[in-house]
Amino acid sequence: MNKTFLIIQREFLTRVRKKTFIISTLLFPLLYLGLIFGTGYIGAKSSTVLKIAVVDSSRKFTAEKIEKANTEDPSSILTLVKEDPKALSKNFENKGYDGYTVIPSGMMVSKSPGAVSIKSNRTLGAIPAVQAKLNGIWNDIKYEELGIDTEKRETLADSHLSVSAENMQDKNADGTNAMIIGYAAGFLVYFILLIYGSQVMMGVMEEKTNRIAEVMVSSVKPFQLMLGKIVGIALVALTQFLLWIAFVFIIYNVSKAAVDANPSMAQMVGGAQKIFTSVNMGLLLTLFAFYFLGGFFFYSSIYAAVGSAVNEDVREAQSLSFPITLIIIFAIFMLTIAMKDPTSPVAVWTSIIPFTSPIVMMARVAYGVPGTVPYWELALSMISLVGGFLFMVWFAGKIYRTGILMYGKKPTWKEMIKWAMRK
Amino acid sequence: MPILEVKNLKKYFATQKAVDDISLSIEQGQIFGLLGPNGAGKTTLIRMITGIFYPDSGSIIFDGQPFNPANDIAKIGYMPEERGLYKKMKIGEQTLYLAQLKGISKKEATGKIKEWFAKFEMESWWNKKVEDLSKGMQQKLQFVTTVLHNPKLIILDEPFSGLDPVNSNLIKDEIFNLAQQGATIIFSTHRMEQVEEICDHIILVNRGQKILDGTVHQVKQDFKEYLYRISLTGTGNDITDNEVFVIKDRSDNSLIIQKQEGKSNNEILQYLLSNGASIESFNEILPSLNDIFIRQVEGTPLARRFQEVH
Structure with missing residues (x-):
């Protein structure tokens, strides 16, 4: 296990020390804010009178x-x-x-x-x-x-009926807020799976095309090599998230004074606060970490298997990983369905099957546990995700073991499954 | 006691009997040549010895004990033919990383790396990246990473490919050095002149099976055709085929003859002397390993055909 730790360390450090990591960590939030405020500003400026x-x-x-x-x-x-x-x-x-x-x-x-x-x-x-x-x-x-x-006009304007949904199981649940959080969390998991999953694939391909794979497997087990890479990259993703959360926290505190002075900003921040207080943040963050890691292990091990099977050609990798990407995109469609009706059978089942559960369940739990998602569904989903990723890591490890030392023509999925079935 | 003993090793793939019942034994301190044409099963055999593949059947005894990859790979240094390094990683860090994966501590590894880098005049490389090195330099670095952890068994697959003569000699000298210090070296190649120069003992593998096994001297003796080169001061025109030898080739001042069965060298000389020849030199022509290799492998398809495995 000591060797696996060494591999995790290398995978983590070489990525975190790269300029691209530092730049993307700093620039992504700025770019994101710039995009939102920039388009707003341009929109306001360019609207014709x-x-x-x-x-x-x-x-x-x-x-x-x-x-x-x-x-x-x-x-x-x-x-x-x-x-x-x-x-x-x-x-x-x-x-x-x-x-x-x-x-x-x-x-x-x-x-x-x-x-x-x-x-x-x-x-x-x-x-x-x-x-x-x-x-x-x-x-x-x-x-x-x-x-x-x-005077009468004001009375008329002020007097209106306000309608809101109330969940009798969970008085705090708020449909609109849940929707915002559900979308945000679901899409975040989606981006992590796609971006960092393909990083795992590229890393494995690098080892194969640099011809270092055979040198490595004469020192460590192929499984250790694969696991070390997946865990190392998961930690990179986690680090990036923690940094972003820290940024938000710092910016929030620094700009608090400025916000209080500006009524419209204060209203916005108040709205955001209301969203966060309306849900069980502790539970949500815990579940987010769980589904993010579970989903990541599940998918990135498939990506690792694909990376091990192909040669230097990036197009080969794309065509072989396309079905996986498709499943992840399918999960996003299921997310939109689950958002509209979080208790429909489609939403329930896709939030239990590990192929889609990391994305769909994040959307559903925002509506409230156990109000919308009963404990048994959550437990079943979590168990099946753990089982799913353990199976997937094992299964991908077998493909990886054969693929990493195999040069020549690109295998098909059928051949890869055959490698995995061999004892 | 042999350091490595392989008994009846078999590894079949779906379409090929990659290694089909090979046995061999290597003494400690030997430089052992593993020869064979492309696709003969050398790499598969090596991968089983290094714990990368599990054999289908047969046994491997390493250092007196049944081979246990988890522990024993730390005592093996393997430089595969398909080799490489992380291109973007700094050379010092990378060497350290590979050494630590072999189970030696960071401190010990650092000291050893400095020693080897000094020996190969690579001290200034520490903070460079692998992608900055030429192919030959990468090869030297690869050799260092292979032997850094003082392995008992060193397996080198085509270690000289891409090296200039100066660096080739540098590595060759180190191979002799390591063998003298007690390391055993398995040397896999198809460059026969290097094998003759370096190896004590060779085996030849073809189509998954061992077809030759012996010391370089022994193998040459086994395959000799009793050919001799005789240089004469005069022309040897009056010497013809006789009951002692037949003439294979003749030029101005020399003859190449083949001894008849059951005759001795003295009888050849006696015949020549009694026929009035004035002998300048008399040498036996031993076949080169290259000739033996070609003769043994010829007739079998070079690239192996896919076969049914039952």
């Missing part, structure tokens, strides 16, 4: 009301004009308007006013904003004509 000319035949849309709406909502600019619609249809572009609209005469509060169209020479995108603005003005007109004063 439409200038719309309003011809009012109803005599209800006064310049005063339009001016008030413009100051409240600057996402578009409405201008009251007194021109003839026919003339306007020809020259609105020359006057600097993107489009114009005619409010028909005889608009009545007592009956639904029907459609108003904004005429333009191109297809305008930001119509919903203009619609909301015109309706805002229309609301003012309605309240005025019906004699509802500001």
Whole structure:
């Protein structure tokens, strides 16, 4: 076992000391945040402010009301004009308007006013904003004509029914929050399986193409070599996660003061806090670690077997590992099904079968244990995952043992299974 | 006591009898040549001796005990023909890692590595990466990693491929050195001139079976054709086939003759002298290992055909 430890150490250290590890660990969160805020910023910057000319035949849309709406909502600019619609249809572009609209005469509060169209020479995108603005003005007109004063308006606006789902087994469970956490955890496991699983495969291929495999197996058992690599890379993944969690913790504390000063940010952070407090974080993190490691051992040993079977050609590796990737992607589809109905038979069974359970079960447990996922299902899923990965590591080890010393043509899956069946 | 004794070893693959009932015995301190054409089963045989493969049947006795890979591989140094190192890893670290995997402590390994690096003038390499080295330099490094843990049995598969004559000699001298210090060396190759130079004892393997076993001297004696080269001061034109020998080839001042069965060298000389020849030199022509190798292997398909294994 001492030798396995040496191998784990090497696999871990050579990866963690690489520049790419340090850069990706630092850059990934920045890139991620940059992507979110950057697209938001660009979206806000580039959204066009439409200038719309309003011809009012109803005599209800006064310049005063339009001016008030413009100051409240600057996402578009409405201008009251007194021109003839026919003339306007020809020259609105020359006057600097993107489009114009005619409010028909005889608009009545007592009956639904029907459609108003904004005429333009191109297809305008930001119509919903203009619609909301015109309706805002229309609301003012309605309240005025019906004699509802500001105080009553506020009462009306505040009074509404709020509907939420409550799980009687688990009073803390919150569907929306569970959905967010379930998706986040499920996708995280998915990324780990794909990214670090293929790292295991590349590592095995490296040993084979560098021709060091035979040197190694004259010192250690092939199984030790494979296990050392898988565990070493699992630790790399774990390290990266712990660093990210540490980053989040530090950034959260450092920026707390700034957040408190900014109400919209405070609201966002409060929302995030509410999500975390609404679920059993301790249980969730424990289960996350369990399913992440279990799923990783399960899949990366298959990836190791594939890496041992192919030669230097990357395309060979891709074609042979494609079915595995497909199963992982299938698990993501099952995740979306489980999110919609976490107690459906499909969700239950895919969260027990070890091929899909690391991803699907993470989504389900966010809805609450034992409320949504009874203890027996969780236990069965965990036992079958442990059994699954023990079997898979053993099975892959047999393929690996033969494959690592085999050069020549790419074997098929059928041949690989034959290697594993041999005693 | 032999350090390694192999008895009736067999290993069959799905389409090939890779090793089919081979027995051999190697004394301590010997330099043992394992010869055979490509695909003869040499590598499979070596892989069983190094614990990489389990034999289907037969036994391996290592150092007086039944071979137990878990413990005994620490006493074996194996340089496979398909060899390599981690390209991106620093040379010092890598050598240390491979030595530790053989079970020696970090401290001891560090000392030994420094010794060997000094011997091969490799001290400046410690922090370089393997990918920075030329192929010949990598080979030297590979040799160091193979023998670093003082193995009792060293198995070298084509150790000189890719080495220039200077480095070849360096490694050759080290092989002799190690043998003198008591290590046993199995040397697998198909370069026959090196075998004649280095090995004490050889076996020839073909199609999974041993077809020759003996010391280099013995094998040559066994395969000699009683050929002699005779240099004369005059021409030997008047000498013809007779009851002592037949003439195989003749040039200006020399004859190549083959002794008839049951005759002695003295009888040849007597015949020559009595026929008035003036002899300058008289040598026996022994076959080279290369000739023996080709003669033994010829007629069998070089690359083995796939066969049914029952």
